[in-house]
Amino acid sequence: MVLTSRMSHLFYQVCLVASCFVWLVCAADLEKPALVANRDILKPTQASLTPQQIHISLGNSASDVTIMWATRAHDISIVEYHTGDRQNAKRIEGETIKLDTTNEDGAKYLHRVRLLNLSPQTKYFYHVGGETVETLSDQFSFNVPPVMAGNTHTYMVYGDLGTETQDLQFLLQEALNEKYEAVFHVGDIAYDLNRGQGQIGDKFLKQIEKVAARIPYMTVPGDHERYDDFLHYRYRFSMPNLPWPMPADNLWYSFDIGPIHFIMYSTEVFFYDEINIDNMVQWLRNDLEEANQQRSAKPWIIAMGHKPMYCSVDNIGEDCRREKSLVRTSLEDIFYAGGVDLVISGHQHYYERTWPVYKKKAMQYNYNQPNAPVHITIGTLGSVYMPDKSTNVGGQWSAFVLAETGKESFGRLKVFNATHLYWEVRECANNKLVDKLWLIQSFHRPFNIQRVVIPNPLGEMGDKWLAEENDSFGLESFLGLNGSHYGDDYQTKLTVLISVFIICVLGLMARKKVLGFIRICCLKKEPCNKLKSSVHNNAGTNVV
Ligand SMILES: *[C@@H]1O[C@H](CO)[C@@H](O)[C@H](O)[C@H]1NC(C)=O
Numbered sequence: 001m002v003l004t005s006r007m008s009h010l011f012y013q014v015c016l017v018a019s020c021f022v023w024l025v026c027a028a029d030l031e032k033p034a035l036v037a038n039r040d041i042l043k044p045t046q047a048s049l050t051p052q053q054i055h056i057s058l059g060n061s062a063s064d065v066t067i068m069w070a071t072r073a074h075d076i077s078i079v080e081y082h083t084g085d086r087q088n089a090k091r092i093e094g095e096t097i098k099l100d101t102t103n104e105d106g107a108k109y110l111h112r113v114r115l116l117n118l119s120p121q122t123k124y125f126y127h128v129g130g131e132t133v134e135t136l137s138d139q140f141s142f143n144v145p146p147v148m149a150g151n152t153h154t155y156m157v158y159g160d161l162g163t164e165t166q167d168l169q170f171l172l173q174e175a176l177n178e179k180y181e182a183v184f185h186v187g188d189i190a191y192d193l194n195r196g197q198g199q200i201g202d203k204f205l206k207q208i209e210k211v212a213a214r215i216p217y218m219t220v221p222g223d224h225e226r227y228d229d230f231l232h233y234r235y236r237f238s239m240p241n242l243p244w245p246m247p248a249d250n251l252w253y254s255f256d257i258g259p260i261h262f263i264m265y266s267t268e269v270f271f272y273d274e275i276n277i278d279n280m281v282q283w284l285r286n287d288l289e290e291a292n293q294q295r296s297a298k299p300w301i302i303a304m305g306h307k308p309m310y311c312s313v314d315n316i317g318e319d320c321r322r323e324k325s326l327v328r329t330s331l332e333d334i335f336y337a338g339g340v341d342l343v344i345s346g347h348q349h350y351y352e353r354t355w356p357v358y359k360k361k362a363m364q365y366n367y368n369q370p371n372a373p374v375h376i377t378i379g380t381l382g383s384v385y386m387p388d389k390s391t392n393v394g395g396q397w398s399a400f401v402l403a404e405t406g407k408e409s410f411g412r413l414k415v416f417n418a419t420h421l422y423w424e425v426r427e428c429a430n431n432k433l434v435d436k437l438w439l440i441q442s443f444h445r446p447f448n449i450q451r452v453v454i455p456n457p458l459g460e461m462g463d464k465w466l467a468e469e470n471d472s473f474g475l476e477s478f479l480g481l482n483g484s485h486y487g488d489d490y491q492t493k494l495t496v497l498i499s500v501f502i503i504c505v506l507g508l509m510a511r512k513k514v515l516g517f518i519r520i521c522c523l524k525k526e527p528c529n530k531l532k533s534s535v536h537n538n539a540g541t542n543v544v
């Protein structure tokens with residue numbers, strides 16, 4: 001074929017346009033994958049570094065706060081916090097650990113930062129984040145509880161809360177409205193933290209973030225936390241006076257807030273790792289002994305564990321229903337001898353309150369100066385999973401039972417001062433008051449020590465005397481000799497001394513009248529009789 005010059009010109013033009021077209025398409029093709037790749041690397045990375053599941057707990061003391069969160073990719077752990085002036089925010093770095101069994105796409109990297117020596121009764125603001133500023137979280141705030149006497153302390157208490165609990169939103173709003181100092185979740189968390197390779201745990205911690213990022217969320221392990229040696233529980237939470245991750249053989253701890261000593265124990269040692277029973281029991285004994293030595297400063301002892309010692313649910317297979325309940329036979333004597341005022345549990349998906357009870361006997365039918373621990377079981381939030389029925393209410397020790405299917409409720413605990421504690425239960429659906437209790441105790445003490453009250457002309461102060469058997473009001477205890485720990489109650493001493501002094505002074509001032517009266521009326525009967533008869537006679541005469 002012969003090309004004319006015109007045709008070849010056209011050919012070149014077509015080639016030029018075609019190659020331009022090809023080049024444009026190729027360039028576009030080259031650029032497109034590059035963009036996609038960029039997005040792949042940058043955007044999801046940022047998302048995978050975004051902190052989620054932020055929650056806080058109290059540290060070793062009430063002025064320490066521990067902050068935790070999770071990310072999908074590895075990052076360092078940074079908290080920026082301040083008391084209102086962000087310019088002066090402090091920046092503190094903590095630890096990151098990997099929880100390996102979380103699902104592929106889940107938040108495997110767990111972060112913990114501890115803020116120490118915060119000022120009591122102060123509001124703190126904080127953000128959590130990592131290496132870059134872009135991943136810094138929203139701002140949250142929390143209040144450090146007061147430590148001085150004279151403050152009311154309010155807590156929210158419940159057990160057995162999962163992602164399917166119906167009234168979760170109500171509960172979260174209530175927690176924020178009431179400004180609780182802490183939320184206590186007494187075991188069975190999320191149902192279950194490890195389920196779906198951790199997806200349920202992630203979901204639950206995201207759901208409660210709105211509260212748990214602002215109010216210390218305190219926990220004990222329940223039977224639903226036991227999988228893989230409590231793995232998810234030990235990693236996802238960090239409780240006071242324990243290392244992190246929490247050690248599988250030490251899931252119990254205690255801490256103080258104001259006038260309260262909280263003891264958080266694991267009932268699961270009796271069922272899943274018997275090897276740790278002795279350790280925990282010994283720890284409980286020591287802890288209670290120490291707590292009783294500081295009882296005048298911290299009069300209330302409140303213990304919380306997942307499984308109750310007393311219950312009147314229908315299911316006779318439950319430990320609390322058994323004659324030889326493992327939890328009761330192992331712990332009741334210790335709590336009685338340790339003077340625990342209140343024991344709160346979950347596990348059974350209903351609500352029950354006992355009278356002050358010891359060895360299955362109610363010690364009294366009121367809560368005025370109880371002579372034994374009072375037990376409360378509040379697991380109603382789990383009723384959506386499997387309600388517990390109670391058609392045949394338990395022994396004479398049972399004071400109140402609420403076991404209506406589908407009624408979710410929570411407990412509100414208020415400690416007013418050294419003598420007055422208030423507990424109430426409210427229904428989630430309508431915030432209706434379901435049960436309440438005033439626990440009044442002015443004799444906080446080991447219950448196996450007899451209470452001796454000496455009469456006191458000035459009233460109440462004298463009633464606060466405690467004494468060991470047969471040592472009611474010995475000079476020894478009064479002077480504080482021989483290690484008597486009641487001897488250092490200076491206020492009482494002072495009251496007794498002042499009242500004795502006042503009686504002496506009054507006696508001296510009135511001695512003439514008193515002596516005269518005794519002489520006239522009692523020693524010499526004659527003048528008395530004469531006096532009376534003469535009066536009588538005179539009156540009679542006048543009338544006549
Ligand atoms: C303790 O608190 C209760 C309830 O508010 C109150 O009635 C009581 O008087 C208080 N006691 C003392 C000693 O302040």
Ligand SMILES: *[C@@H]1O[C@H](CO)[C@@H](O)[C@H](O)[C@H]1NC(C)=O
Nearest residue numbers: 449450467468469470471472
């Ligand atoms: C206390 O007194 C009772 C009798 O009143 C006696 O049986 C008991 O042994 C005494 N206890 C002590 C520790 O002395």
Ligand SMILES: *[C@@H]1O[C@H](CO)[C@@H](O)[C@H](O)[C@H]1NC(C)=O
Nearest residue numbers: 468471476477481482483484
């Ligand atoms: C001190 O108490 C111990 C045990 O309670 C007792 O054996 C001892 O005799 C007491 N000492 C005095 C001086 O009373």
